[in-house]
Amino acid sequence: MDWIDGAIDQLLPSGFWQIACKASDDYQGVMTLIDLANPTKFLTLTARVLPWLAAATAILLVVGLYQSAMAPDDYQQGATVKIMFIHVPNAWLSMLVWGVMSLAALGTLVWRHPLADVAAKAAAPIGAAFTFLALVTGSLWGRPMWGTYWEWDARLTSVLILFLMYLGLIALWRAVEDPSRAARAAAILTLVGAINLPIIKFSVDWWNTLHQPASVMRMGGPTLDRAFLMPLLVMAIGFSLLFVTLHLAAMRNEILRRRVRSLQMMQASQRAA
Amino acid sequence: MALGPYTSFIVTSYALVAAVVATLIVWIAIDYRHQRARLHDLEAGGVVRRSGRGAADIR
Numbered sequence: 001m002d003w004i005d006g007a008i009d010q011l012l013p014s015g016f017w018q019i020a021c022k023a024s025d026d027y028q029g030v031m032t033l034i035d036l037a038n039p040t041k042f043l044t045l046t047a048r049v050l051p052w053l054a055a056a057t058a059i060l061l062v063v064g065l066y067q068s069a070m071a072p073d074d075y076q077q078g079a080t081v082k083i084m085f086i087h088v089p090n091a092w093l094s095m096l097v098w099g100v101m102s103l104a105a106l107g108t109l110v111w112r113h114p115l116a117d118v119a120a121k122a123a124a125p126i127g128a129a130f131t132f133l134a135l136v137t138g139s140l141w142g143r144p145m146w147g148t149y150w151e152w153d154a155r156l157t158s159v160l161i162l163f164l165m166y167l168g169l170i171a172l173w174r175a176v177e178d179p180s181r182a183a184r185a186a187a188i189l190t191l192v193g194a195i196n197l198p199i200i201k202f203s204v205d206w207w208n209t210l211h212q213p214a215s216v217m218r219m220g221g222p223t224l225d226r227a228f229l230m231p232l233l234v235m236a237i238g239f240s241l242l243f244v245t246l247h248l249a250a251m252r253n254e255i256l257r258r259r260v261r262s263l264q265m266m267q268a269s270q271r272a273a
Numbered sequence: 274m275a276l277g278p279y280t281s282f283i284v285t286s287y288a289l290v291a292a293v294v295a296t297l298i299v300w301i302a303i304d305y306r307h308q309r310a311r312l313h314d315l316e317a318g319g320v321v322r323r324s325g326r327g328a329a330d331i332r
Contacts, residue, residue, distance in 0.1 A: 082276070083283055129297055137286045250301055262322075263320045
């Protein structure tokens with residue numbers, strides 16, 4: 001990534017696309033949008049932000065877990081409603097992460113942003129984990145409520161397809177050695193896979209499914225009682241922050257991995273010479 | 274806090290989420306240490322970036 005660092009520094013004057021955004025009080029100067037395209041500056045910013053993000057995530061999840069534990073039983077579902085507080089955030093994030101990866105795919109294909117494919121590659125395993133958790137917790141919730149762990153209805157099947165697409169994308173990244181070549185193929189696959197997102201979201205409206213329709217993000221507002229809605233929202237924000245934290249950390253790792261690869265290639269060429 | 278007849282489903286769900294999230298955190302932390310160690314090894318072997326800056330020095 002050395003050449004990218006240098007090229008960006010040379011091509012664009014400092015102060016270009018300035019935004020009044022200070023990362024922290026001791027961060028020298030005003031941050032520019034283009035700073036985030038520079039891997040070295042991105043790493044510096046990540047090192048400063050990660051501890052705060054991790055702390056905020058931990059606090060929110062502890063508060064959310066406490067509220068979830070204290071939430072009353074549902075009059076129909078009893079205590080199994082507590083599974084909702086972890087199932088729903090994971091289900092939301094399974095789609096949100098693919099949305100983030102789709103934006104990153106556009107960044108790779110259209111703007112060739114140096115960090116776009118790093119962002120997409122780093123997000124895929126995290127998204128796969130959230131999708132896996134959404135499927136399994138949904139299954140564990142379904143057994144006592146529906147009488148079955150699994151049903152091939154539109155919502156469950158479309159989320160399973162999303163999970164398989166995550167695995168396919170991870171396999172593609174691993175199969176192609178050159179990251180830039182893998183990035184383009186993965187970006188196209190990601191954008192094609194984004195077609196599945198509205199299918200997942202509206203599957204409960206378009207088809208007759210065992211899965212219930214939307215009860216939070218719907219026209220007319222949430223139908224959930226406040227006693228369930230508040231813990232759910234706190235957990236959803238906590239899990240979202242968890243994703244941001246893990247994603248930034250995974251992006252940092254990916255940048256370092258590419259530097260290792262670049263140095264290894266330099267070492268190999270030096271030895272050959 | 275009584276969880277009723279479906280305690281095992283609820284506890285398994287929360288335990289699984291905790292296990293997967295913990296695995297993600299540990300995996301990312303180990304990967305970070307691993308990449309930094311590889312960069313240090315390469316730089317100790319005399320391979321440096323064209324900019325001359327330390328590849329693992331991000332602070």
